[in-house]
Amino acid sequence: MKTYGSEPGAPTSVQVGISELAVSDGDDTLKSYGLGSCLAIALYDPDGEIGGLAHAMLPDGDTATNSDRKPGKYADTAIRALLRRMVERGASYTSVEAKIAGGSDMFEFDSFGDGVGKRNADAAREELEKLGVPLVAEDVGGTHGRTVEFTPGTGTLLVKTSDEDENGVTEL
Template structure:
């Protein structure tokens, strides 16, 4: 899957929107914008350079009988679906690693207890542990939005935070 911009031969990032996911390989770049309480979940196999990115909005798809229609919407079902698609495309289940970013709690609602961002992070960590996929890096929580860019060849997840000073704005996981 190659997507090209206006200059010939210059690949453009593939946009992964809210409740979506994509699986690709090599130098293809996957990008998600506007992560607030949503969680970006990047899975990759460093040996085959196959990876995927999900932009999960909510924590628990198992509680939703319709989650199979939109598995990228929920942290738990997004991880299972990404992993399955990656293995179908040649990734080795035992080599897959994970990185996550997002899960901010940008608004406080005392009546709801833990915010959606915190619950998304907890659900993702629980599912990764359940499946035996190591979480090797994270940039989660806080009160700022994020944009992420993921490249399976290197396994690099670049995180850009909104509202921070220029020198702290971009981090590479």
């Protein structure tokens, strides 16, 4: 049976939804849509051309109950799960680099202190530092949504913003 639009060996596009993560290699494109306070975490090994993308919703999974242990849901556990899966596919832990995007504070709730978006970005930075993974680029904060497209083979993270003043694409 012939499948149109996806030739053998052609790059594929994988959607990474909220609380999900995916690992791939080469020219595949990993995409996350509608990042508000959620954080996209892209890890890649430039030598092995292996990378992964997570769409983390909350900052700290270490305090989650056992019934709520989906690793992609939390910034800290998503980073550890991505690293583990990448190394299992042949990535070199010491070569891995990180990029993050999202973490907007789209709504203000004075009673909560720092917004979830800022806490997500802070948790990711802290976990990356703890694991010795350099954060080489970021596009975080603000009050606008984002969509990201990540190509593990090149480490390119395209960030599309949905801000009235800043409708555009940034390459990290």
